[in-house]
Amino acid sequence: MKKLVLISIFLALFVIVLGAYTRLTDAGLGCPDWPGCYGHVLVPQAEHHIEAANQAFPERPVEAEKAWNEMIHRYFAAGLGFIILLIAIAAIVNRAKGKIAPLKLPVLLLLLVSFQGMLGMWTVTLNLLPVVVMAHLLGGFTVLSCLFILYLRMTPFRIPGGDTQMRPLAKYAAIGIAILVWQIALGGWTSANYASLACTELPICEGDWVARLDFAGAFSVPAAENYEYGVHSYEERVTMHVLHRFGAIITVAYLCWLAFAIFTRSSSALMKKLTVVMLVVLAVQVGLGISNVVYTLPLTVATMHNAVAACLLLVMVLLTYTMYRKY
Template identity: 75%
Template sequence: MKKLVLASIFLALVVIVLGAYTRLTDAGLGCPDWPGCYGTLLVPQTEELVERANQAFPERPVEAEKAWNEMIHRYFAAGLGFLILVIFLSALVKRLRGKNVPIKLPFVIFCLVCFQGALGMWTVTLNLLPVVVMGHLLGGFTVLSCLFLLYLRLTPYRIPGGDSQIRKLAKFSLIGILILVWQIALGGWTSANYASVSCVELPICQGDWFSQMDISGAFSVPEAENYEFGVHSPEEKVTMHVMHRIGAIITFLYLCWFAIAVYKKSSSGLMKRLAVTMTLVLGLQIILGVSNVVYSLPLVVATMHNAVAACLLLVMIMMSYTMYRKY
C-alpha cells in the first residue's frame, strides 16, 4: 500500500505538470467534449474522422497538437484516479482483516479525486470558466497533499531525541501553508484569466499601473459564452497580476522568517534539513516567477513554476506534520 501511495504521489505531480502544460499551450478546449475527444477515445487522425469531427463541432475544428495535449492529461488523470481507487480498496480490505491502517484519509482522497474529475468535465463543458479552472488546479494540489500526508502516516519515523522547542513554531507552519495555498490560488486565478503577461516590467508594472487597478472587477466572473483567452478588461488583468506579485512578496518574507526560526530553534537535524530545503525550493520558485515576467512566460519555465509550487507545498506539509507528530 505504501508503494502504491508513493507511485500515486509521483503520478499526481505528473498530472499537475501536464495540466499546467495543457493550460499554457491553450489546449484546455483542445477537445470540446468530455471524456472523449470529438466523440472518440483517441484524437481523430484520419481524414474521414477529422472531417466528421469538424462537422460535429464546426465552432472548434480539430487541432491535433492541442487535442493530444488535452487527452494525454486526461489519460494520466484517469490513471491516477484508478490508483487512488486501488489504494482505498486496499485500505478497506486491510481494515476488515483487522490491520491498523488509515481508512478515513484514503476515503477522503477517493472522494476528492472523484470531485476533481467532475471539475475536469466542467472545465470543458463550461468553456474554461475561471472559477472552475482555478478550482481544478487547487483540487490537484489538494489530492497531491493528501496523498503525501497518507504516505507520511504510513511511514514510522520519529524525531531523534525529541524536539520540544520546535513545537512552539507548529502553529506558524500551518499559517505558512495557508499563505502558500492562497498564493497558489492567486496564481491559478491569474493564469485562468490569461493575465500572466499583463505586466512585463520589474519591479513595477508598466505605466501608471496603480491607478489602473480594479480589485472588485479583477475577482469577479463576467458572464460569457466562452472564457478562452480571458474576458476581463486589461485593467482587471493588471490587477490580478499585481495581486499575485504582492502575494509572492508576502509569501517569500513569511516563509523565509519561518525557515530561519526553525533552523535556529530546532535541535533536530531533520528539521534543519527541511528548513534549508524549503528555503532552496522557495528561492527557485522566486527565480522562476521573475523569469516568467522577464522572458514573457516561456513554456518550460511557466510549467516548472507550477511543479515547484507543488514541491514547496509538500515540504511545508512535511515540516508541519513533523512538528505536530507525537514523540
C-alpha cells in the same frame, strides 16, 4: 498499499505538470467534449473521422497537437484515479481484516479525485470558466498533499531524542501552508484569466499601474459563452497580476522568517535540513516567477513554476507534519 501511495504521489505531481502544460499551450479546449475527444477515445486521425468531428463541432475544428495535449492529461488523470481507487479498496480490506491502517484518508482521497474529475469535465463543458479552472488547479494540489500525508502516516520516522521546542512553532508552519495555498490560488486565478503578462516590467508594472487597479472587477466572473484567452479588461488583469506579485512578496517574507525561527530554535538536524530545503525550493520558485516576466512566459519556465509550487507545498506539509506528529 504504501508502494501504491508512493507511485500515486509521483503520478499526481506529473498530472499537475501536464495540466499546467495543457493550459499554457491553450489546449484546455483541445477536445471540446468530455470524456472523449470528438466522440472518440483517441484523437481523431483518419480523414473521415476528422471531417465528421469538424462538422459536429464547427466552432472548434480539430487541432491534433492541442487535442493530444488535452487527452494525454486526461489519460494520466484517469490512471491516478484508478490507483487511488485501489488504495481505497486496499484500506477497506485491511480494516476488514482487523489491521491497523489508515481508512478515512484513503476514502477522502477517493471522493476528492472523483470531484476533481467532475471539475475536469466542467472545465471543458463550461468553456474554461476561470472559477472552475482555478478550482481544478487547487484540487490537484489538494489530492497531491493528501497523498503525501497518507504516505507520511505510513512511514514511522522519528526525530532522535525528540524536539519538543518545535511544537509552539507548528501553528506558524500551518499558517505558512495557508499563505502558500492562497498564493497558489492567486497564481491560478491569474493564469486562468490570461493575466500572466499583464505586467511586463519588474519590480513594478509599467506606467501608472496604481490608477488602473480594479479589485472588484478582478475577482468578478463576467458572463460569456467562452472564457478562452480571457474576458476581463486590461485593468482587471493588471490587478490580478499585481496581487499575485504582492502575494509572492508576503509569502517569501513569511517563509523566510519561519525558516529562520525553526533553524535557530531546533536542536534537530532533520528540522534544520528541512528548513534549508524549503529555502532552496523557495528561491527556485522566485527565480522562475521572475523569469516568467523577464522572458515573456516561456513554456518550460511557466510549466516548472507550477511544478516547483507543488514541491514547495509538499516541503511545507512535511515540515508541519513533522512538528505536529513526529517527536
